[in-house]
Structures are given as C-alpha cells and as structure tokens.
Amino acid sequence: MIDTARGSTRNLPYPARRVRAASLAEQQAAFAIALLDAQQPLPTGLQGPDGQPSARRFAVYRNNVVVGLVETLKAAYPVILRLVGEEFFVAMARAYVRVEPPASPIMLDYGAGFPRFIGQFEPAAALPYLQDVARLERGWVEAYHAADALPLPLSAFGRIPPEDIPRLRLVLHPSARIARSVFPIVEIWQANVDGNGSLSIDLDDGGDALVARPDMEVEVRRLPEGAAAFIEALRAGASIVDAAAEGHSASSRFDLAGTLRGVVEAGIVVGHDSAPTGSLEEA
Secondary structure (H helix, E strand, O other), rough: OOOOOOOOOOOOOOOOOOOOOOHHHHHHHHEEEHHHOOOOOOOHHHHHHEOOOOOHHHHHHHHHHHHHHHHHHHOOOHHHHHHHHHHHHHHHHHHHHOOOOOOOOOOOHOOOHHHHHHHOOHHHHHOOOOHHEEEEEEHHHHHHHOOOOOOOOHHHHHHHHHHHHHHHHEEEOOOEEEOOOOOOHHHHHHHHHHHOOOOOOOOOOOOOOEEEEOOOOOEEEEEEOHHHHHHHHHHOOOOOOHHHHHHHHOOOOOHHHHHHHHHHHHHEEEEEEOOHHHHHHHH
C-alpha cells in the first residue's frame, strides 16, 4: 500500500512511471508528416472551435498546402507541364510533395530535386528525355535568380600575352548552369516555350545545354561536343589547358578555339587569373 503521509511508493506492485508529454519538436514533426500524407492520422492535440478533434478542417488545410506546392512546381517547370499535361503533372507533383517537402520557407528554392524524382517516377519512363528537360528548366530558374556580374568582352583577352593563355583560369558568371543530355533538350524546351510543341524533333540528335543570365534575360544555348566538360572543368578551377583536356576526353570533336570564343561571346566569363605553374607541369 501507499504511505500517503510520506508520499512513498515502495510498496507499489509495479515501478512508478511518468508519462512524458511529446516535445514541441515531436509535435511539429508529426504535424508535418500528417500534413502531406492523407493516410496519416490527425495530429494529437488539434481541435476545432468546439474543442473537439476536427479531421475535416485539417483535411482542408492539408489540401491547400499540397495545392500550393503543386502550383509552385507548375510555375518552375512549365515545359514539363506542357509535355505531360495537367492531370499527369499534378499526380507526379503530388507524389513528389509527399517524399520531398520544403526544407526552406523560401519557395523559390522548392523543387530542386524534382528532376531527379522524375527520373525515378515509373509512369514517366515512356518519356526518357523528361528528366533532362527538367534539369534545364531548373537551371533556368537558378540562373534567373543568380547574382549579377559584368561579363568580360572578347577584347579583354587581346591584352593577354599568348603564352599566358594556356595557364589562364576563367571565372564564370554566377548564373551559368550546364544541363547534359543524350537528347535534344534545347530543341524540346524551345519548341514548347514558343508554343509549337508539335514541331518534329529528332530524339537521336542529343546535345548539352548552357543556361545563363549574363544580362537581363536568361539565355539557353545548345553546346557543341565536349563543351560541357570544358565549362564544368573551368568552374572547378581548372586552367584552360586542363579544361581542354577534359573537353577532348569527352569528345574527339572538341574544338577548343571555337568553344573558348563561344563561352566569352555567351557572356559567362567575368574574370580570370593564372593557375600555379606546378598544376600544368603535373598535368
């Protein structure tokens, strides 16, 4: 029995236990899970104006949140929406929202993982180029919101001694993005942006894309063979000669002079410096 005078529990048949209330973090986590998954039960503690649990009110709130996220994806991926149609896109977007909720209150950041999800979404397998087109569209969004920088004119390189050019490292515009593909994603994207989605396109004519905003407008360009590897190496800090080696490795048809002129004319070179001597000797 309990000694009430002393508050002792030594004679209880079972150990005394304290029921721990769910922490705020646990409650928030449960709320977030239930918010995006209609199969989850109503989060504990939610009540309507009558003081009773209200699954119906929560369902309305849940639907509004999901619809808002789907609309965000529509705005970020208009070409994907056009390619697959409203019904398919909404179903795919809803599936994505369940597995990848927002990680930031900034909705401009939402949907970065959507291209990867499309590549794993089995119903989209009939359109194998869809994931790569989505990567291009994501690059467009990121380029649009990237920081400004002043591109170097082609004339700026005329003042560099020719013997120094191989050791040169180019600083690329913050908006520059690469989307690689074995499919003609630039043509697919352009046809649907222009509203001429019925245009006949040879899907065997693949090509990588450069997306950048050197000035006020985002520009999308199809890259020649090996150029994507060259640009990515430059972004990683390689010298021109080392980046050229990457371009040649990617394609025997890589044209260094033409590609170098192209990246400058595209406005994605904003600065340069010289690589350490050892880097070229070691290469």
